[in-house]
Amino acid sequence: MTAIKKKNAKNRKEQDIHRLLTENSLDIIVRTDLDGNFLYLSPSCEHILGYTPEELLNQNKFSYVHYHDKKRVMKNRSDVISKGENGRTTFRMRKKNGNYVWVESLFKLIRDPKTDEVTEVISVIRDITERKLSEDDVKKREETYRNLVENAPDAAILAAGNEILFINDTGVNLLGACTKEVILQKSLLDIIHPDYHDIASKRMNLEEDGEDFIEYRLIRLDGSEVDVEMKGITTIYRNNPVKHIIIRDITERKKTQELLLHSEKLSVAGQLAAGIAHEVRNPLTAIKGFLQLMQSELKTHSNYFNIIESEMDRIEIILSELLVLAKPQDLKFEIKELAVMIEHVKALIDTHAIMKNIVISTNYDCDNLKIKCDENQLKQVFINLLKNSIEAMPDGGNITIELKEHGQDKVKMLFKDTGFGIPKELLKKIGQPFFTTKENGTGLGFMISKQIIENHHGTIHIWSDSKGTIIEIILPLN
Template sequence: MKTDLDGHFLYISPSCEQILGYKPEELITQNKFSYVHYHDKKRAIKNLNDVISKGENGRATFRMKKKDGIYIWVETLFKPVRDPDSDDIIEVISVIRDITERKISEDEVRKREETYRNLVENSPDAVILASGNEIMFINDTGVHLLGACTKEAILQKSLMDIIHPDFHDIASKRINMGKDSQEFVEYKLIRLDGSEVDVEMKGITTIYQNHPVKHIIIRDITERKKTQELLLNSEKLSVAGQLAAGIAHEVRNPLTAIKGFLQLMQSELNTHTTYFDIIESEMNRIELILTELLVLSKPQDLKFEMKDIAVIIEHVKALIDTNAIMKNIVINTYYECENLMIRCDENQLKQVFINLLKNSIEAMPDGGKITIEVINHGKDKVKILFKDTGSGIPKELLKKIGQPFFTTKENGTGLGIMVSKQIIENHHGTMHIWSDPHGTIIEIILPVK
């Protein structure tokens, strides 16, 4: 078809009837834009004006109305025609073709992609679309899981950058395998701040931007693993308690008899008193272990009274100071507030504090410093910090501290920290441990009054 600069038809080819249903004579002198869909008219006029002003060929797509009233999508190629004498553009030749089916297909694909994107974006699981090792897309849940502020921070990285090195081999095999995962596999990912997170991942093939990619579903299983670990420790603790009760009673009975006969022998024999002292000392140590075992086996009768936490700590410090000084260790105390009264069983809290200080002393064979801080924690709690300058606890061992019968000491029972935690929990408090190569910090939080 040929139009003037305002869009009036000057010539229509017979084939136009196959596309629009109009005979050429029905369109001559009519304005082309009166047949263009009103939503597309401004854009179609602009396209024609651009061709005229620039003097260059152009291309556009818009909807035109057929004789039966139905609108179809057409693709139009524009070519300006110049006057041979003045070189001014006087007409525009347009070639149109029906692209309705193509547009419908494109719209369906776009709608499917939008639906897919909405599902992925709003998924409670983290989702990554990856082509090989290249990350093509990540949803907001994934950005949050990996500790990023923007998607771009993740898109700049590869899959192997965010997967822990220990899992590179299995990840490479699954990438190269090409098959979809039938079930979730556990991995460890590295967040942008360097911390690690336990996840399970599953990859299925999909199409993204007309290319096959892996749709990787990532689920954070950190809380689940913590729960499993707590359940496991709970089971261990239950078994430990049952075992402890049996051992304690079985050993305590003959121990009582031995102590009785030892006292009789001491009263009758005055020789080898050193041997008697050693035997008695060792039996007292056995009794101490039995007492710890019994704490595990059943709740103790706690005698709660109002006590000044600073006084309790100072009493414990006085007991430990001599041993600390002999090992070139200084114990400092800092109290943010005075006369801080808590409702507690004084003897049990002393047992906890003595245990923690002894552990700190043993962690510093070459001397060092222990700091005890007592500070307010909110309106109704107090925080007690035990800090030492020892070599710290290795990361792989730190998470095992407090498990039944786990110890790093040659003569340890593996019960001290666990019993201490239980005592603190019986006081409605919490106990946490942090450690690095520069030392260890133990935090105890207890309710006030």
């Protein structure tokens, strides 16, 4: 009997401890049957849900679960019971005042000791509203941040050191990729030009953010290069510090800057040309006048005078070309047949070309193409281009002049040669004042030709490689 009393006293003590723990727990301790009916609730349910335990006894648990969560919670409970495992889930429960509270439920199955069948479910329900709202707020902020980055007009990359973690659609397009995954498989240095690796590596290791954008050159997937400016800002991504790198394509801006610089050079060249021409022409006029007086008095060595006069005429021609830069001459527009003009120029140049072992051929896709133009100025352009081609082929070669319609109201001319070409790094400088690839050139010929074409509302472009050069001229028919 003494042993039985001791055992009963021990059981009562354990029950008292369990009751104290249950009644004083901040979480709700719940017993439910297999259908979800409440068999027991700890007093804390009044603090969390507003109901007293008595109000909820024999009520079904799922009647208080938010309708958006009910199907999921019921399936989760059913799966746990069928598998005979403990479980965990989160859902919203309705409070007495009609509001909902986010809870986390940890539940354990109770089995009949004789049959080992599940008879009840013990749950610990904890209020996680503040945590859930905090998590939702973080998700919303992350979603807002992602939307801002994804739809930004500038390319954006999130990187941890040299590893690319994220890139927006603008960045994918800038680098010429089809999908983001292609870029995410590369490192940051893979897309940065080798010339900029040192500065990029130093910037990666800086703890502080740089204040200003820095110019870089990136390598697109097709191997082409693009000028950009980049700036890194420290941010948090997936709970880790990363660099939010803003990338701006400055290709168009650099082109605009080059055009402005080129325009300034042209302006300076024009002013310089005007000054030189006027300063030289004045004494030249006086010399020519006195030369004519001397020629009338001295009959001997008249051939010397002819040579001197011829050279002075040549100087005047050069001065006239310089003045074209400063003040374009008045254009005398007339309707002219383009093929006839080309043939006239070809006849002038042919003799010189044959002496250099060069063959000039023509290919006209259309006949009787007439344009409104200043014949002499256009002929000057054709002569300049043909002379340049001849000088590019010291060992002989071929020049082809093609003429074809371009759309409904334009004509295209192509001047092709088989010379040694122009290096890629020098090609973009062609047309700048005083820049030339020829030993004795002035750098004015192509620039004047370009100006004449533009005065005719046309365009001129040049392509070149080791196999030769192609110059394209497009002019309006009217």
